[in-house]
Amino acid sequence: MRRLHVLRFLARAVAGVTLGLLAGCDLGVEDLPLEDAPPVLSSQVCYEDSDCVASACCGEGNAVTHRTEGPNCAGVRCDGTCPPGSIDCGRCIPVCRNARCAGACQ
Numbered sequence: 001m002r003r004l005h006v007l008r009f010l011a012r013a014v015a016g017v018t019l020g021l022l023a024g025c026d027l028g029v030e031d032l033p034l035e036d037a038p039p040v041l042s043s044q045v046c047y048e049d050s051d052c053v054a055s056a057c058c059g060e061g062n063a064v065t066h067r068t069e070g071p072n073c074a075g076v077r078c079d080g081t082c083p084p085g086s087i088d089c090g091r092c093i094p095v096c097r098n099a100r101c102a103g104a105c106q
Contacts, residue, residue: 038092038103042066045099052094052101054087061087064094064103 044066046052053070054061058078061071062085082089092103 037105038087039063040065040101040103042069042101044068044101046096046101047099049093049095052096054094059083059086059089063087064092064101066101 039062041055041063042065046066051067052064053067055063055065055070057071057073057076059082062083064087085091087094087103092105095102095104097104
């Protein structure tokens with residue numbers, strides 16, 4: 001019976017260490033290239049990628065800003081076109097990098 005308790009403890013310890021190591025191996029936006037990054041219009045602190053947005057609605061933004069300083073796109077109808085060099089149309093995505101908004105570009 002004592003051996004069973006020791007084995008359970010070891011299994012839990014190994015699982016905890018494994019999960020801890022996996023959580024520490026974050027290959028996130030910090031590893032994305034910075035070349036040709038769009039300008040950033042805000043110096044507000046961000047905590048997650050959803051805090052950052054493009055500077056205009058419908059894919060027409062060419063800069064990144066914090067969502068509190070960004071455009072209100074509620075009720076805006078987009079026609080599906082994307083200007084060349086815009087943020088949302090495949091060139092970049094707004095992300096939170098080192099507590100500031102930035103653009104992660106291809």
